Amino acid sequence: MRSWGGRAMNHLSQSVLVLNRLWQAVNVCSARRAFILLYTGQACVVEGVGDSYQTFNFGQWCQTPLGRCSAETLSTVSLKIRIPKVIQVLFYDRFPKKEVKFTRQNVYERDRYTCQYCGELFESRHLNLDHVVPRDRGGVMQWENIVSSCLPCNSRKGNRTPPEAGMKLLHHPKRPRWRPSLHLTYHKISECSWRDFLDINAWNVEVGSE
Numbered sequence: 001m002r003s004w005g006g007r008a009m010n011h012l013s014q015s016v017l018v019l020n021r022l023w024q025a026v027n028v029c030s031a032r033r034a035f036i037l038l039y040t041g042q043a044c045v046v047e048g049v050g051d052s053y054q055t056f057n058f059g060q061w062c063q064t065p066l067g068r069c070s071a072e073t074l075s076t077v078s079l080k081i082r083i084p085k086v087i088q089v090l091f092y093d094r095f096p097k098k099e100v101k102f103t104r105q106n107v108y109e110r111d112r113y114t115c116q117y118c119g120e121l122f123e124s125r126h127l128n129l130d131h132v133v134p135r136d137r138g139g140v141m142q143w144e145n146i147v148s149s150c151l152p153c154n155s156r157k158g159n160r161t162p163p164e165a166g167m168k169l170l171h172h173p174k175r176p177r178w179r180p181s182l183h184l185t186y187h188k189i190s191e192c193s194w195r196d197f198l199d200i201n202a203w204n205v206e207v208g209s210e
C-alpha cells in the first residue's frame, strides 16, 4: 500500500461504515482500514449517485471528483483521494461475528420493552431483569435465564420459578442473533450517508446464518 503523508494521518482515523454483501451495516472501521480493504480489492466504496447507490473499486474511486472539504480528501505525493463514508466488503467472512453484549438495555431490546409475564409495554425505568430460575436455585445471569419484567410481575413472582408462581413466560428467553446497532450511539450517527443503511437495520441486523 502507498504510504500516506503525515497530515493525512488524522484523516485516516475517520470512521467508515462497513456493509456486507447484503447491504447490511455490519461494522464501523477507520478510514485507514477502509483504504486497505479497498486497495486490496476486498471492498468497494458505496456512494449515492442521484437517487441510487453505486459501488466503486479503488481505481474507479480514484477517478471520482474530489469533495470540496479538505477533511474529506487524503493527499499523497502522487494521489488525492476522497475518504469514503461507506464501504461494502466483498468477502464478509473476513469480519468475525460479534455477539450481542449481555447488558440490561440489550435484554430490554430483545424483549422489545415488554414484560415477559404480563405482556405490557414499558419504559426501561419501569422494567426489571428477572431471573426465570431464581438465583438461589442456581439460576444464572445469562440470556437464557433473564427476562424483562415489570415491577409488579417481578414482585408477584418473587423467588419462585414461573410454574411455581402460576405465571407463564411470553417467550422462552434466548440469546439474540442481531447485533444492536453495531454499538453505535445515535449521536455518532451524524453522518447522513450512513442513515439509509442504519435506519433500516438498526437493532435488526442479523449476521450470518440463522
Ligand SMILES: [Zn+2]
Binding pocket: 115, 116, 117, 118, 119, 120, 149, 150, 151, 152, 153, 154
Ligand atoms: Zn408485568
